[in-house]
Amino acid sequence: xxLKYFHHxxxxxxxxxxxxxxxxxxxxxKNIVKRFFGTxxxxxxxxxxxxxxxxxISHAILYQLYFNYLKPHDSFGGKxxxxxxxxxxxxxxxxxxxxx
Numbered sequence: 001x002x003l004k005y006f007h008h009x010x011x012x013x014x015x016x017x018x019x020x021x022x023x024x025x026x027x028x029x030k031n032i033v034k035r036f037f038g039t040x041x042x043x044x045x046x047x048x049x050x051x052x053x054x055x056x057i058s059h060a061i062l063y064q065l066y067f068n069y070l071k072p073h074d075s076f077g078g079k080x081x082x083x084x085x086x087x088x089x090x091x092x093x094x095x096x097x098x099x100x
Contacts, residue, residue: 040067043063044059044063066095069082070093070094070095070098084098086100
């Protein structure tokens, strides 16, 4: 049985000190991703572990909703990146409004 796989080098991660000139181009994006994962990791640490894979997936989806729709971001003037409204046109600002 022959297995095929595709290997893609992650930009900026070269072994043995090889200079990666694309690093300058992708640095801002790497910082954003590292900051997001750092925020998620600090949020996740309180839970220690999950009893099932489905529980972990549910947590990740709920955190994504929180991060994109409820969490204020400095870069957006203290507002969430994506604002959603309820049926009356008011901006949803907390979990209770989001669940309704």
